[in-house]
Amino acid sequence: MVFPSPGDLGARLLLLFYINLAAWEAGSGQVHYSVPEEAKHGTFVGRIAQDLGLELAELVPRLFRVASKGRADLLEVNLQNGILFVNSRIDREELCGRSAVCSIHLEVIVDKPLQVFHVEVEVKDINDNPPVFPATQKNLFIPESRLLDSRFPLEGASDADIGTNAQLTYRLSPNEYFSLTVPINEEQVKPLGLVLQKSLDREEAPELYLVLTATDGGKPEQTGTVQLLITVLDANDNAPTFDRTLYKVKLPENVSKGTLVIKLNASDLDEGLNGDIIYSFSSDVSPDIKSKFHIDPITGEITVIGHIDFEESKAYKVRVQVTDQGALPLSGHSTVLVDVVDANDNAPELTITSLSLPISEDAQPGTVITLISVSDRDSGANGQVTSTLTPKVPFKLVSTFKNHYSLVLESPLDRESLSAYDLVVTAQDRGSPSLSATVSLSVEVADVNDNAPAFEQPEYTVFVKENNPPGCHIFTVSAHDADTQENALVSYSLVERRVGERALSSYVSVHAESGKVYALQPLDHEELELLQFQVSARDSGFPPLGSNVTLQVFVLDENDNAPALLPPGSGSVSGSVSELVPWSVGAGHVVAKVRAVDADSGYNAWLSYELQPASGGERSPFRVGLYTGEVSTTRALDEADAPRQRLLVVVKDHGEPPLAATATVLVSLVESGQALKTSSQTSAGARGPEAALLDVNVYLIIAICAVSSLLVLTLLLYTALRCSVPPTEGACGPGKPTLVCSSAVGTWSYSQKRRQKVCSGEGFPKTDLMAFSPSLPPCPGAAAGMGEPHTSEDSSGKVGCSSILFIHLFIY
Missing domain, CATH: 2.60.40.60 (Cadherins)
Incomplete structure (x- = not known):
């Protein structure tokens, strides 16, 4: 191989540069280079990184690589300077045979983000193959009788090069017998051969030795020869x-x-x-x-x-x-x-060259997922391939170059709806009958934290008995997160707030992993009837998402408070008191009145009064009202009655077990004059309280009458509010109603007790007035007013007792 002088080489390289530049600009985004075959290792081909618009510093981080189907070792890229160079020997004849155009198609792939470029490197033919005859010697047997101008065909030489390098010319060694005819076209209608110019004479020249030389049109030219041995025959x-x-x-x-x-x-x-x-x-x-x-x-x-x-x-x-x-x-x-x-005997072939999986569910439409190339060894319509994607999925095939496609995202994804897609890419040619090939591809969708934990209900109602042991489990909250892995890992916590003067965390706690809610201390119904708070559920994604649920913890009352006697004064009894009763009083005379209250509620606060029987079995002339606490005579007194009697009044609630308190009434029987004298002596000190008590009774009777006339309106308003307005956090209101049944004894009693309401601050004291109607029948199953109350539930879900009337007076 002869190389040009340095001056000619520089001019040719400059010309090659402009040719490559023009080819690149006309390639619609495809870079074209050319390189002569048999170039030495390291021969410069082109500045591929610069021509593709890539920075040298990003070649390695972006995983710059060159892919070529079956020809990956011919060309290589220096990642330091971005130059494409010859890596190994390129033989054009071995690569493309005698094809008029020979090129190496390279796919340049870079990641982060995924990009693909197509580079065509044309392999230029050089005259590196001499003409070759089928054999080094050809024997011809020609009778001496052959006429002049007779033709004898010869097998021409072949040249593995193309173009001018393969255009052959022939010459025959000088002789007087034969001339050479050369074909004028490839079809060789008149093939290469010898033409007899002079008659042969076997006796003069029985054998002739000629040399046929074939010369190609390359620079420098190369030649091939075949020796022709002509034997002259007779007959x-x-x-x-x-x-x-x-x-x-x-x-x-x-x-x-x-x-x-x-x-x-x-x-x-x-x-x-x-x-x-x-x-x-x-x-x-x-x-x-x-x-x-x-x-x-x-x-x-x-x-x-x-x-x-x-x-x-x-x-x-x-x-x-x-x-x-x-x-x-x-x-x-x-x-x-x-x-x-x-014939259409080759099905298309599908090749996946690069994958970017899994794909994030928040990926934008247009994101490239994979590169797919299609090839068909047939020609014409049999080699024309169309590619389709099935089934209907949020992806599409985008043609990038000839039979090269990119699988891109067409519409948004949602992993919670579908976490993976099974795609089938079908390549079908246009032959008859048509052939096709398929490749299956599974696209996994990666989760992002786009779902907050969700509770089944926005609010839960929990009932807890008071005096619970510290640290007891009262409820379990549970939230579900539609995401996966750490995005679905839920942790729970309290939404801190103040309950009165104390922090919520001093009452309850929640386990961060299980969602179990614990009461940290014993709850007291008399201090706190309703504890309303929120529990937050938060996932472990980035950024984390969360939601809240409201818990209404109702503290149920237990009978943990015994009845308490009211302080002395106003004719009430506390502990022990002495009373003077004239001998002349008749049956039903009120001697004294025992009053008590219970800090509990409901049955636990419903009090009844009993007179403990006297010792010795004697029948006492006194009795006590079952629910009024009034001590009165049962008959007229006589001389048989003891002048001094000690009465023990037992006050019991209706709890389980019941709790009781005892009051002692000392009754002295005196003459009427002595009772009046005692009454006049104490009128100065006692008249005031008795008068005040009478005034209070009058006022209470008036209040009962007034309230009774508005009873229906009050109940209707109360029912409407309970049905239409749900309780909200921070609102103070009355506690839940207490179910109490009346007995045959009709009276009224009141209890004043201070309670802390469920709100951010302290509530005000209230006075509960409970009125019992003697004309109503007792609850079914009640015996002497001691039985359990009968409750009924109407269609609106509210509980009532037919024998009870509650009137709550709020005094602020």
Whole structure:
């Protein structure tokens, strides 16, 4: 190989640069380079990083790589300077055969984000292959009787190069007998051969030695030679001839063995053995042709004996000859051109070159997921491929270059709706019948934290008995997060607030992982009837998402408070008191009144009064009202009654178990005058309290009458508020109603007790006034007013007792 001078080399490199620049600008985004074949290792091809608009510093971080199907080792990129260079020997003839255009297609792939570029490197042919004849020597047997201008075909040379490098010229060594005829086109209607210019004389020259030289058009030129040994024969002066010098046949590929290709026809003007002809392949026919075709020596039929594959060879040039059987056999020659017709026998091939999986569910439409290339070895319509994507998914195929596609995201994803997609890419050619190929691809959707934990209910109602042990489990909250992994890992916490003067965290706590809510201290119904707070559920995503749920913890009352007697004064009894009763009083005379209150509520605060029987079994002339606490006479007193009597009044609630308190009343029986005198002596100190008590009774009676007239309106308003307005955090209101049944004894009593209400501050004291109607029947199952109350639930879900009337007076 001869290299140009340095000056010529610089000019050629400059010209090559402008050619590459123009090719790149005209390539619609595709970079084109060219490189001569057989270039040395390290030969500069192009500044690929600069031409693709990539920074040198980002080649390594973005995983810059070059992919070439089956040709990855020919070219390489220096990641330090971004130069594409020759890595190993490039043989154009080995790479592309005799194709007019030979190029290496490179896919340049960079990640983060994923980009793909297409680079075409054209391999320029150099004159590195000399012409080659089928054999180094060819023997010709020519009778001396052949006429002048007789033609003797020769097998031409072949050159593996293309273009000018493969344009051959022939010359024959100087001689006086033969001249050379050269074909004027590729079809070689007049093949290369010798033309007899002077009659042969075997006795003068029995053998002739000639040299045929073939020279290509390359710079520098290369040559090939074949030695022609011509033996001059006697006799048989008519050679067989074919009816045509060139036969053209079209043969479909994949035909079965034994298929007739063509039947040759030749004739010989001689007679006898000199006119009997035999067909055969020329001696210079390649073994490949002999393995695929067979010629019948008698009939001249050429049949198929091997596999005919269009992708292996698109045409076959078969040289045939016919020879007579004379003593000095003569031959005739012809050429059969077999054009192989392509059949759609190759299905498309799909190749996945790069994957970016899994894809985040918040990925934007247009994100590239994978690169897919399609190829088909057939030609024409049989090699034209269309690609489709099934089933209907939020992805699409985008054509990037020829049969190269990108699988991109078309619409937003939601992992909670579908966490993975099974895609099928189908490539189908346009042959008849059409062939197709498929490739399956599973696209996994990666989770992002786009779902907050959710509770089943926005609010829960919990009932807890008071005096619970510290640290007891009272409820479990549970929230579900539709995300996965750490985005679905839920932790719980209290939403801190103040309950009166104390922090919420001093009352309850919640386990961060299980959601179990614990009471940190014993709860007291008398201090706190309702504890309302929120629990927050938060996931572990970034950024974290959360939601809240409200818990209403009702503290249920237990009978933990015994009845308490009211302080002395106003005629009430506390502990022990003495009373003077005239002998003359009749039955029903009120001697004293015992009053008590209970800090509990409901049945636990419903009090009853009993008179403890006197010792010795004597029948006492006194009794006490079951629910009023009034101590009165049961009959007229007589001299048989003891002048001094000690009465024990037991006050009990209706709790389980019941709690009690005892009051002692000392009754002294005196004469009427002494009772009046005692009454007048104490009138100065006692008149005031008695008068005040009478005034209070009058006011209470008036209040009862007034309230009774508004009873219906009050109940309707209360029912409407309970149904339409749910309780809100921070609102103070009355505690839950207490169910109490009346007995046959009708009276009224009041209890004043201070309670802390459920709100951010302290509530005000209230006075509960409970009125019992003696005309109403007792609750079913109640015995002497001691039975359990009968409750009924109407359609609105509210509980009532037919024998009870509650009137709550709020005094602020």
